Amino acid sequence: MRKIRLVEVRSELAAGTRGASLGIDAMKVASLGKHSDFFLRFQPIRVKNENDLLFQEPKFKNAKYGEGVFTVLKRVCDAVSDLRAEGLFPIVLAGDHSTAAGTIAGIKKADPDKRLGAIWIDAHADFHSPYTTPSGNMHGMPLAMATATDNIECEQNDIEEETEALWERIKSIGMRGPKMKPEDIVFIGVRDTEPEEDYLIKKHGIKNFTTAEVTEKGVQQVSKEAMEILKDCDQIYISFDVDSLDTSISVGTGTPVPEGLTKEQALELNIELIKDKRVCCWEIVEVNPTLDTENRMANNAFEILEATTASLIQNF
Numbered sequence: 104m105r106k107i108r109l110v111e112v113r114s115e116l117a118a119g120t121r122g123a124s125l126g127i128d129a130m131k132v133a134s135l136g137k138h139s140d141f142f143l144r145f146q147p148i149r150v151k152n153e154n155d156l157l158f159q160e161p162k163f164k165n166a167k168y169g170e171g172v173f174t175v176l177k178r179v180c181d182a183v184s185d186l187r188a189e190g191l192f193p194i195v196l197a198g199d200h201s202t203a204a205g206t207i208a209g210i211k212k213a214d215p216d217k218r219l220g221a222i223w224i225d226a227h228a229d230f231h232s233p234y235t236t237p238s239g240n241m242h243g244m245p246l247a248m249a250t251a252t253d254n255i256e257c258e259q260n261d262i263e264e265e266t267e268a269l270w271e272r273i274k275s276i277g278m279r280g281p282k283m284k285p286e287d288i289v290f291i292g293v294r295d296t297e298p299e300e301d302y303l304i305k306k307h308g309i310k311n312f313t314t315a316e317v318t319e320k321g322v323q324q325v326s327k328e329a330m331e332i333l334k335d336c337d338q339i340y341i342s343f344d345v346d347s348l349d350t351s352i353s354v355g356t357g358t359p360v361p362e363g364l365t366k367e368q369a370l371e372l373n374i375e376l377i378k379d380k381r382v383c384c385w386e387i388v389e390v391n392p393t394l395d396t397e398n399r400m401a402n403n404a405f406e407i408l409e410a411t412t413a414s415l416i417q418n419f
């Protein structure tokens with residue numbers, strides 16, 4: 104049986120709104136409300152954060168708090184890589200979505216010869232680089248970090264030399280060069296992208312299962328098709344950004360977008376996808392209780408976390 108370890112990353116440096124570092128603890132509060140023993144059952148590893156940088160102005164305008172993001176991603180990479188080397192299954196609970204790049208780097212570092220794919224359940228494509236970012240917020244960049252994509256063809260920002268050097272260091276966490284091919288990414292629920300990201304999606308023929316498609320085809324079929332696209336991958340990482348959920352469920356996340364997945368769709372999708380034996384890591388991000396009422400997002404997110412973990416255990 105594969106053993107699970109929780110990895111807690113209370114980092115929110117890369118988000119544009121404050122509060123995502125409180126998401127993990129909001130899910131713990133949700134678990135208490137349900138009298139769940141979830142957080143008793145799995146021993147957590149805590150990755151140190153650099154959130155105190157937020158009291159200062161950001162140094163790099165196209166890669167805000169990038170020096171801290173680099174430090175945190177490197178720590179996440181090492182933690183995940185150590186767990187994978189021991190054959191453990193990391194469930195990563197994180198603040199902002201930039202951590203996913205550290206997670207991916209860690210998975211790859213432990214198994215450099217295995218082909219890694221990702222299922223990215225999100226409202227956003229998170230495929231910007233400092234050259235194209237509209238905001239400078241690095242939670243919009245993890246897939247560019249993981250695939251070592253600059254997207255110079257769509258360059259919008261004239262970036263400073265220091266930013267360029269930092270970006271090179273971030274792309275080299277774990278190992279130099281790409282950890283994944285863009286072709287080995289599958290999107291679910293992506294509905295808020297910029298033209299620079301649309302260019303990459305088109306260029307690499309990346310499939311996005313829209314909310315409408317999930318509703319039409321059903322979760323089983325979409326999961327089957329997603330896994331079929333990744334048939335040549337040896338390992339699969341699932342990244343679940345709670346902003347994939349519809350805003351009617353909750354706005355307790357930094358960048359909410361309407362027309363998202365229902366709670367049931369997201370729950371069933373994760374339950375189904377994690378059954379694939381190649382899935383080696385699952386991550387949940389962007390719960391922000393400071394933007395919420397009555398901890399709604401964390402309650403929903405915890406339900407998904409618990410059900411997905413149960414599915415993983417049942418299908419070991």
Ligand SMILES: NC(=[NH2+])NCCC[C@H](N)C(=O)O
Pocket residue numbers: 199200201227229231236237238239240242243244295296297344346357358389
């Ligand atoms: N993980 C997220 N919530 N990402 C939101 C990114 C939004 C936008 N594309 C940006 O780069 O600023």
Ligand SMILES: [Mn+2]
Pocket residue numbers: 200225226227229242344
């Ligand atoms: Mn995201």
